[in-house]
Amino acid sequence: GENVEQHPSTLSVQEGDSAVIKCTYSDSASNYFPWYKQELGKGPQLIIDIRSNVGEKKDQRIAVTLNKTAKHFSLHITETQPEDSAVYFCAVPMDSSYKLIFGSGTRLLVRP
Amino acid sequence: DAEITQSPRHKITETGRQVTLACHQTWNHNNMFWYRQDLGHGLRLIHYSYGVQDTNKGEVSDGYSVSRSNTEDLPLTLESAASSQTSVYFCASSGYRDRTYEQYFGPGTRLTVT
Numbered sequence: 001g002e003n004v005e006q007h008p009s010t011l012s013v014q015e016g017d018s019a020v021i022k023c024t025y026s027d028s029a030s031n032y033f034p035w036y037k038q039e040l041g042k043g044p045q046l047i048i049d050i051r052s053n054v055g056e057k058k059d060q061r062i063a064v065t066l067n068k069t070a071k072h073f074s075l076h077i078t079e080t081q082p083e084d085s086a087v088y089f090c091a092v093p094m095d096s097s098y099k100l101i102f103g104s105g106t107r108l109l110v111r112p
Numbered sequence: 113d114a115e116i117t118q119s120p121r122h123k124i125t126e127t128g129r130q131v132t133l134a135c136h137q138t139w140n141h142n143n144m145f146w147y148r149q150d151l152g153h154g155l156r157l158i159h160y161s162y163g164v165q166d167t168n169k170g171e172v173s174d175g176y177s178v179s180r181s182n183t184e185d186l187p188l189t190l191e192s193a194a195s196s197q198t199s200v201y202f203c204a205s206s207g208y209r210d211r212t213y214e215q216y217f218g219p220g221t222r223l224t225v226t
Contacts, residue, residue, distance in 0.1 A: 032213045043202050043217030044155070089154060093213060098143050098162070098206060099170070100215060102155040 002027045004092050006103030013080055014111050021106045023090035024072040033066055033073045034100070036089045044089055048075070080110045114139040118203050118218040125225055131190040133221050135203030143206040144186040145215065146170075146178060148199040155202065161186055193225045 003026040013019050023033075034049035050057045050064045050073065057064050061080075066073040077084055087107050091100040116137040125131050137144065146158040157170030159178040167178050175197060177189045190197055200222050204215040 034214065036217075041220075043204075043219050045217065046214050049214065094157075098213060099145070099157060099160060100213065101157075104152070104154040 002030065002092055002094050002101050004090065004101050004103045006090050006106060008106060009104065010107045010109070012109045012111060015080060015082060017080055019075075019077045019080055019084070019108055019110075021075045021088055021090070021108075022072055023074070023092075023103050024070075025092045026071065027092070027096075028068075028071060029096055030092045031096075032093050033064065034091050035062075035064060035075045036091065036102075038087045038089065038105075040086075077108075080108075082110050082112050084108060085110045116203060116205055116216050116218040118201075118221050120221060121219065122222045123224070125193050125223070127193060127195060127225055129193050131193050131223065133188045133190075133201055133203075133223070135186050135188065135218060136184055137203075137205040137216070137218075138184065139205055139207060139216060140183060141205035141207040141216075142183065143215075144180070145204045145206075146176070146186065146188045147202045147204065148172065148197075149202060149220075150199050158188065158201075159186075190223075193223075195225050197223065198225045199223060 006023045031052040036044035037047045038044040063076045087105045090103040094101045119134045142163045145160045147155040156172045161180040202220045203218040206215045
């Protein structure tokens with residue numbers, strides 16, 4: 001079955017710096033790669049996703065890059081702000097189904 | 113606006129009691145999912161449903177059950193609560209049209225089993 005590894009588990013950056021979180025997956029048939037943000041006391045919320053037919057997608061200060069050959073994808077946050085502090089999860093479809101398998105999460109702290 | 117709600121938001125129960133957590137969505141989504149979230153384990157799938165009368169086991173289904181009698185609701189039942197089931201539980205849904213994989217999450221239920 002699919003296996004997803006996410007690194008780092010914690011990340012502390014200075015406000016204004018960039019943050020990068022990486023996920024690796026095992027199933028080469030995977031074709032959808034979302035990133036979720038979870039704020040304290042709330043459920044995860046999709047912030048950006050990418051499908052396998054593109055290598056990069058941007059939405060303002062966030063971007064996701066995909067390397068299908070190496071089977072990894074990354075979340076990039078530029079010009080970080082304190083409100084970016086949260087736990088971020090990557091996910092990959094499980095067995096090519098509608099189920100998602102989630103990474104273990106990255107706790108991002110943006111220091112003012 | 114369409115939404116997904118969970119109730120109760122917090123629950124304390126005793127070992128051995130039966131507990132039911134409610135999940136209700138107004139997205140008219142066919143797919144619904146239950147996860148538990150524990151420190152160090154991220155989100156783990158308990159049960160899921162792809163439509164009315166359809167239910168399936170996830171990776172951590174032991175001790176849990178679900179039923180799907182309509183599109184909007186997927187209640188999660190703990191048959192005999194155990195301390196190992198103390199966790200935060202999230203319900204999610206996703207639809208067939210467009211963005212099929214995108215899952216919308218509820219606010220979560222924090223369950224404590226004493």
